[in-house]
Amino acid sequence: MALLDVQDLVVRFRTHDGTIHAVNGVSFELEAGETLGLVGESGCGKSVTNLAIMRLLPKPAGRIEGGRVLFDGLDVLAMSESEVRDLRGKEIAMIFQDPMTSLNPVLTIEEQIVETIRAHRRMSMADARKQTIQLLEMVGIPGPEDRLKSFPHQFSGGMRQRVMIAMALALEPKLLVADEPTTALDVTIQAQVLDLLGRLTTEGGTALIIITHDLGVVAGMTQRINVMYAGFIVETAPTDELFARPSHPYTVGLLHSIPKVTEREDEELIPIEGRPPDMREAPVGCPFAARCAWRLEQCWTENPVLRPLDAGARLVTTGPKATHRIACHNPPTADEAHEGRPLRAGFRAAPAPAGRIDELAMAVEAGT
Amino acid sequence: MTIVARTARPIEARVSRGLWSDASRRLLRNKPALVGLVLIVTFIGVAFLAPLVAPYGPYEQRVGGSLEPPGAAHLFGTDLLGRDMFSRVLFGAQISLQVGVIAVLMALTMGGIIGSLAGGLGGRVDSVLMRTVDVLLAIPGILLAIGIIAWLGRGMLQLMLAIAITYAPIFARLLRGSLLALRESDYVIAARALGASRARLLARHMLPNALTPLIVQATLILATAIIDIAGLGFLGLGPPDPRTPEWGTMLVDARRFLQTAPHIVFFVGGAIVVSAIGFNLLGDGLRESLDPRLKR
Numbered sequence: 001m002a003l004l005d006v007q008d009l010v011v012r013f014r015t016h017d018g019t020i021h022a023v024n025g026v027s028f029e030l031e032a033g034e035t036l037g038l039v040g041e042s043g044c045g046k047s048v049t050n051l052a053i054m055r056l057l058p059k060p061a062g063r064i065e066g067g068r069v070l071f072d073g074l075d076v077l078a079m080s081e082s083e084v085r086d087l088r089g090k091e092i093a094m095i096f097q098d099p100m101t102s103l104n105p106v107l108t109i110e111e112q113i114v115e116t117i118r119a120h121r122r123m124s125m126a127d128a129r130k131q132t133i134q135l136l137e138m139v140g141i142p143g144p145e146d147r148l149k150s151f152p153h154q155f156s157g158g159m160r161q162r163v164m165i166a167m168a169l170a171l172e173p174k175l176l177v178a179d180e181p182t183t184a185l186d187v188t189i190q191a192q193v194l195d196l197l198g199r200l201t202t203e204g205g206t207a208l209i210i211i212t213h214d215l216g217v218v219a220g221m222t223q224r225i226n227v228m229y230a231g232f233i234v235e236t237a238p239t240d241e242l243f244a245r246p247s248h249p250y251t252v253g254l255l256h257s258i259p260k261v262t263e264r265e266d267e268e269l270i271p272i273e274g275r276p277p278d279m280r281e282a283p284v285g286c287p288f289a290a291r292c293a294w295r296l297e298q299c300w301t302e303n304p305v306l307r308p309l310d311a312g313a314r315l316v317t318t319g320p321k322a323t324h325r326i327a328c329h330n331p332p333t334a335d336e337a338h339e340g341r342p343l344r345a346g347f348r349a350a351p352a353p354a355g356r357i358d359e360l361a362m363a364v365e366a367g368t
Numbered sequence: 369m370t371i372v373a374r375t376a377r378p379i380e381a382r383v384s385r386g387l388w389s390d391a392s393r394r395l396l397r398n399k400p401a402l403v404g405l406v407l408i409v410t411f412i413g414v415a416f417l418a419p420l421v422a423p424y425g426p427y428e429q430r431v432g433g434s435l436e437p438p439g440a441a442h443l444f445g446t447d448l449l450g451r452d453m454f455s456r457v458l459f460g461a462q463i464s465l466q467v468g469v470i471a472v473l474m475a476l477t478m479g480g481i482i483g484s485l486a487g488g489l490g491g492r493v494d495s496v497l498m499r500t501v502d503v504l505l506a507i508p509g510i511l512l513a514i515g516i517i518a519w520l521g522r523g524m525l526q527l528m529l530a531i532a533i534t535y536a537p538i539f540a541r542l543l544r545g546s547l548l549a550l551r552e553s554d555y556v557i558a559a560r561a562l563g564a565s566r567a568r569l570l571a572r573h574m575l576p577n578a579l580t581p582l583i584v585q586a587t588l589i590l591a592t593a594i595i596d597i598a599g600l601g602f603l604g605l606g607p608p609d610p611r612t613p614e615w616g617t618m619l620v621d622a623r624r625f626l627q628t629a630p631h632i633v634f635f636v637g638g639a640i641v642v643s644a645i646g647f648n649l650l651g652d653g654l655r656e657s658l659d660p661r662l663k664r
Contacts, residue, residue, distance in 0.1 A: 054561060056557065056560060056561055058552070059490075060491075082565075085563050085564075085565060086563065087563070088560070088561055088562060088563035089561070089562035089563030089564075090563060093561070093562060094558070094561035094562070096554055096557070096558050096561075098554055101553065101554040101555060102554045102555050102558040103555055103558070104555045104556075104559065104572075104573050104576075104577070105555075105577065106576045106577055107572070107573075107576075115564075115568075115572065116559075116562050116563070116564075119562070119563055119564055119565070119568065120563055164558070167562060168562065
């Protein structure tokens with residue numbers, strides 16, 4: 001049984017502007033100790049997915065409108081508030097993007113970590129303090145005894161993220177969710193923090209989900225990657241496989257829009273034209289159709305489901321041997337993926353169907 | 369040579385010593401706030417030491433010494449009954465401070481409870497409480513206080529309660545606003561994600577961070593409260609005993625002799641003005657020094 005089993009998760013936000021279709025039926029599984037990257041651009045639903053798993057969606061706007069989340073066999077969505085609270089911190093912990101604002105400014109580091117420990121475990125002050133020192137040592141904060149009484153503002157950004165990691169790992173959770181853990185940090189610190197995260201979760205056998213918009217962050221870290229777009233998972237594969245054989249037009253686009261230092265000089269960056277779809281409209285057809293150079297007629301009307309890339313492959317949903325799956329009617333060939341554009345003779349992306357005035361589509365048309 | 373001398377000098381890093389010591393250091397560098405602080409310390413000192421410092425008792429009358437101008441014997445002169453005005457102003461400070469501080473603390477407690485409930489629980493509780501607060505806020509402060517005293521009757525406790533109810537809505541609003549902002553703040557969400565309970569979130573993570581504006585507002589409201597107490601006293605709604613050395617009540621008596629003995633009005637009015645200015649300056653200074661964004 002998988003540690004985490006998310007099936008057909010649907011999350012919507014009711015706002016004054018209408019309903020935001022944030023997550024539109026996401027399914028994935030995670031084995032104990034596995035590392036998973038969740039990649040996509042801002043607003044694609046990657047953070048919302050994880051907030052929903054922890055039942056931390058902002059109330060009353062955010063609602064889980066469908067699906068199932070099983071953690072360790074327990075139905076998270078059916079739990080009472082106090083049961084979820086037990087889960088948080090002890091079983092699933094989370095690290096947030098901005099270490100500058102994720103620590104309480106009026107409490108010392110000691111108070112915050114000790115409090116987290118004692119919220120879930122019966123432990124004396126002295127023992128909790130001892131454990132806090134060990135934790136700080138573990139995440140590489142020099143002279144932890146002397147830093148206990150420090151306030152968050154007396155730490156640098158990288159150090160604060162280390163403190164956050166110490167807090168998150170204090171109760172040895174089975175799953176750690178890191179939401180853009182390095183985005184707010186210096187490039188030089190980023191690698192250190194990622195390294196630390198990877199090392200500690202491996203040592204402790206903690207499963208790790210890294211949410212990021214940066215494929216570079218997850219490249220060397222995760223066993224598996226889910227690429228998300230507009231509230232859907234559009235491609236999922238073991239990390240090496242994904243980089244070796246990117247197969248969804250969106251993944252191909254992502255890879256071609258990252259400058260590579262090692263590539264030849266005339267390597268062209270191919271931006272993904274247009275913008276993500278308006279999440280206020282219920283999705284019709286493939287969400288990426290308007291920006292896709294490979295789209296067919298049916299892409300406008302029919303949303304492809306996640307299917308194994310190699311037809312007939314046995315479906316494995318977790319682990320390093322997971323089946324490479326994509327949601328696409330017309331996947332790019334290996335050569336096309338390499339070039340970043342369709343190469344088939346005479347192929348043109350299908351125009352938007354009549355009646356659908358889509359500026360984005362027209363922009364893409366004009367560009368090709 | 370000079371270069372060597374300079375580099376050899378030990379560099380002392382300016383270490384931050386926590387919110388309060390930082391704040392007090394900034395406060396002491398702020399000139400107007402310092403003036404306010406001096407005024408308030410004097411005011412509080414006078415209030416506490418009145419029985420020791422005052423040359424006469426507040427009720428001590430002297431036949432034949434009516435309406436004397438200020439002089440060596442009576443620093444602020446005397447009133448109609450020959451009572452020493454200096455002593456009465458000092459004892460008045462005691463009353464103003466006592467009533468003012470207790471009333472503001474009561475307001476802070478009431479407002480704090482309402483604000484925490486509204487901001488902490490949200491939803492329907494929030495709507496009901498806040499609409500009530502809106503109604504109270506719509507009534508001019510002094511009018512509300514007059515109404516409450518008319519309803520409860522005259523007396524020291526009633527006076528405090530009237531002032532407290534008048535200002536509680538301001539604190540409730542302020543606290544609720546801060547709590548709402550804090551509820552969405554990263555560290556509160558982070559604490560929730562680590563399994564902190566709702567009560568703990570409120571008590572440990574949200575309230576301490578919402579305290580600063582409340583402290584500032586309480587100081588500023590103390591100034592207004594002192595003026596309101598005097599105002600109610602002036603309207604005859606102050607302490608039930610008309611002999612009480614309450615500044616507002618004293619003004620009523622003094623008003624009749626505005627032309628013959630203006631010194632009474634001058635000194636009593638001056639005391640009210642100076643203490644109000646003191647709390648205002650201090651409040652503004654606190655706001656600046658407690659706000660980390662204004663950190664220099």
